[in-house]
Amino acid sequence: MPPTGSFFRKGKWPVSRYFVFLVPLVVIAIFMGMSRYESKASHDPTHKSFFERNGTALGITFIMLVAFWTLFLVTLPYLYMVVESFHPKLPPLERGGPKDFLTIDQYQSFFVTPTDGTLNTTHIGAFVFSIIASVAVTALNFAICYPLAYYMAQAGSVQKVRLLMLGLIVPYWVNEILRAFSLRLLLASRGLINQILMATGITDAPVDFLGNNTGLYVGLSYAYLLVMVFPLYNAIESLDKNQIEAARDLGAPWWRIHKDVVMPYAKPGIASGCTMVFMLSAGSLAAPQFLGGPRTLWFTSIVYDFFFQSFNWPRGAAYAFILLTACIAFVMLMLRLFKVSLGETIR
Numbered sequence: 349m350p351p352t353g354s355f356f357r358k359g360k361w362p363v364s365r366y367f368v369f370l371v372p373l374v375v376i377a378i379f380m381g382m383s384r385y386e387s388k389a390s391h392d393p394t395h396k397s398f399f400e401r402n403g404t405a406l407g408i409t410f411i412m413l414v415a416f417w418t419l420f421l422v423t424l425p426y427l428y429m430v431v432e433s434f435h436p437k438l439p440p441l442e443r444g445g446p447k448d449f450l451t452i453d454q455y456q457s458f459f460v461t462p463t464d465g466t467l468n469t470t471h472i473g474a475f476v477f478s479i480i481a482s483v484a485v486t487a488l489n490f491a492i493c494y495p496l497a498y499y500m501a502q503a504g505s506v507q508k509v510r511l512l513m514l515g516l517i518v519p520y521w522v523n524e525i526l527r528a529f530s531l532r533l534l535l536a537s538r539g540l541i542n543q544i545l546m547a548t549g550i551t552d553a554p555v556d557f558l559g560n561n562t563g564l565y566v567g568l569s570y571a572y573l574l575v576m577v578f579p580l581y582n583a584i585e586s587l588d589k590n591q592i593e594a595a596r597d598l599g600a601p602w603w604r605i606h607k608d609v610v611m612p613y614a615k616p617g618i619a620s621g622c623t624m625v626f627m628l629s630a631g632s633l634a635a636p637q638f639l640g641g642p643r644t645l646w647f648t649s650i651v652y653d654f655f656f657q658s659f660n661w662p663r664g665a666a667y668a669f670i671l672l673t674a675c676i677a678f679v680m681l682m683l684r685l686f687k688v689s690l691g692e693t694i695r
Contacts, residue, residue, distance in 0.1 A: 426672075429665040429668055429669060430665070430669060432661055432662050432665040433454050433455070433662055433663075433665035433666035433668075433669050434450045434451060434452065434454070434662075434666075435448060435449075435450065435451065435454075435662045436448070436449070436451055436453060436454075436662060437660050437661070437662050437663065454662045454663045454665070454666035454667075455666050455670070457663060457666075458471055458472070458475075458666065458667060458670055459472070470645070471647075471650060471667075473645070474645040474646065474647045474649075474650055475647045475670070475671070475674070477644075477645070477646075477647075478630055478646055478647040478648070478671075479630060479674065479675075479678065481561075481564070481565070481568075481629070482568075482626050482629035482630040483626065484565065485565055485568040485569055485572075485625065485626075485629045486622050486625045486626045486629065488565060488569050489569050489572060489573065489576045489621075489625050490576060490618070490621070490622060490625075492569065492573070492576075493573065493576040493577045493580055493621070494580060494618075496512070496577060497577050497580035497581040497584055498580075498584055498606075498610065499512075500512055500513070500577075500581050500585075501580075501581050501584035501585040501587070502584060502585075502587070502589060502592065516573065516574060516577060517574070520574060524571060524634055524635075525634045525638070527567075527570070527571070528567050528571070528634050528635050528638040528639055529638055531563060531566060531567050531570065531638075531639060532558065532563065532638050532639055535557035535558055535562065535563040535566070535639070536557075536558065537554040537556065538554065539557075541557070542554040542555060542557075556641075558639060558640075558641055559641040559642065559643075560641065561640065561641050561644055563639035563640075563641075564635065564636060564639045564640045564641070564644060566639070567635040567638070567639040568629050568632060568635050568636075568639075571628075571632070571635055572624070572625045572628050572629060575621060575624045575625050575628060576621040576622070576624075576625050577621075578621075579617040579618075579620040579621040579624070580614060580617045580618065580621055581617075582617055583613070583614035583615075583616055583617025583618070583620075584610060584613075584614045584617065587609075587610065587613050587614070591609055591613075592605060592609060592610070595608070595609050615686065615688055616688060619682075619683060619686065619688040622682070623679050623682075623683075626675070626678070626679065627675055627679065630647075630648075630671065630675050631648055631671070631675075632646070632648060633646075633648045633649065633652060636648065636649060637649060647667070647671055648671070650667060651664050651667045651668050651671070652664075654667060
């Protein structure tokens with residue numbers, strides 16, 4: 349007899365395991381339908397088509413490269429992850445046998461601990477903390493990058509913008525793990541920052557930046573700085589400076605100019621940057637492991653442990669799919685609240 353969470357057994361139910369492939373395909377079809385609906389709703393007769401802008405040969409090349417990347421590096425791995433999440437943990441030789449059936453046990457284990465049947469507060473707490481922390485990192489990144497992007501796009505000279513661009517890009521030539529480890533050395537109890545604070549008399553004892561998760565937020569914000577800066581810069585750069593000057597001539601204060609002129613115009617760039625930073629932060633692994641405190645449990649670390657420590661791939665796949673679904677739902681909710689279409693975020 350299959351366990352309680354199973355909903356059909358291979359060989360006894362007419363629907364095979366390949367039925368699960370329909371789930372992501374339906375999601376893809378929904379997104380394609382949304383894209384076509386948005387393109388028809390915002391039809392511009394002066395807008396050139398993709399092939400008119402890029403040419404037939406170059407357009408076909410772009411489509412083939414994107415299709416290859418999407419199919420083999422995104423779609424197929426996710427399809428495998430979805431299928432794997434609906435199976436019990438079995439040795440390879442028993443896959444496809446009588447013990448191999450489709451089940452929702454792996455998803456139930458996220459809410460209920462399989463060993464004692466109690467509420468799985470550890471994993472649920474890690475999931476909630478990861479989402480909240482990712483939102484905080486996204487807000488912090490926006491607060492840092494918006495003034496910088498505005499200065500680069502509207503106020504700075506060409507030479508200063510080039511220097512800023514160079515200063516932003518050069519540190520990212522270093523691997524993300526090395527950058528996280530360097531930040532850990534700087535923020536450690538005997539690190540450079542604590543030594544400066546104690547030498548100048550600002551603090552009497554070392555500040556536990558890693559224990560109170562300051563290092564985590566700093567590391568995640570630093571890791572995805574460019575992902576926020578460049579969408580904001582691209583959006584603000586195309587804003588006509590005459591609109592800003594007109595608002596100043598009418599006596600609008602600086603905060604009103606940004607609230608009523610710059611931010612509404614740059615809303616697609618803001619949505620794109622915030623979406624990417626949130627998704628990358630929620631799925632980050634290196635920064636939480638290097639910079640998180642001893643009591644900090646990041647959800648992706650749990651997924652990593654299921655895959656590479658306990659070798660429970662079905663449960664790890666289920667947890668990864670839960671995180672992916674929650675992130676997509678959260679992003680779509682935010683786009684709806686701020687009245688930004690999905691197509692505007694990828695322009």
